[in-house]
Amino acid sequence: MKILLLSVGKKHDPALAEAIDDFTGRIGRYAPVEWKFISPVENGVGSIDAESKSILAALSDSGRDHVVLLDEKGKALTSPGLAQFLEKRLNEGTHRLVFIIGGAFGVNESVRSRADMVLKISDFVFPHQLVRLILAEQVYRAFTITRGEKYHHQ
Secondary structure (H helix, E strand, C coil), rough: CCEEEEEEEECCCCCHHHHHHHHHHCCCCCEEEEEEEEECCCCCCCCCCCCCHHHCCCCCCCCCCCEEEEEEEEECHHHHHHHHHHHHHHHHCCCCEEEECCCEEECCCCHHCCCCCCECCCCCCCHHHHHHHHHHHHHHHHHHHHHCCCCCCC
């Protein structure tokens, strides 16, 4: 299974890039992983629609992507819960698991309806750059949990 971490916004902030790249590299021990960035539409009317169109264009036309949209109104999972979700996708033979971090104003209904799951990171709201770091760390943690490795402590 491949993993695509899709984010609206510019490249990683240099202050966080090293940590994001570290966890992304750790994920790569378990599955091919890549970041793809969608250019934000700066404060323009229709920015949500334009960004959402670009997000959808990055997804597989074949429908083989399992899409997880990160949104503050989504479902909360624990780290072990994310690990179970990940393991289920692996067992189902999911071709590519795509995590989407939308723009500053979110995504439109077309992206939300394409998502197989809407997931929230926290009840807190974080800047997109921190969400990238948290997501990369949690996906790595999920892989270590599924393999019984010592990273996660319960």
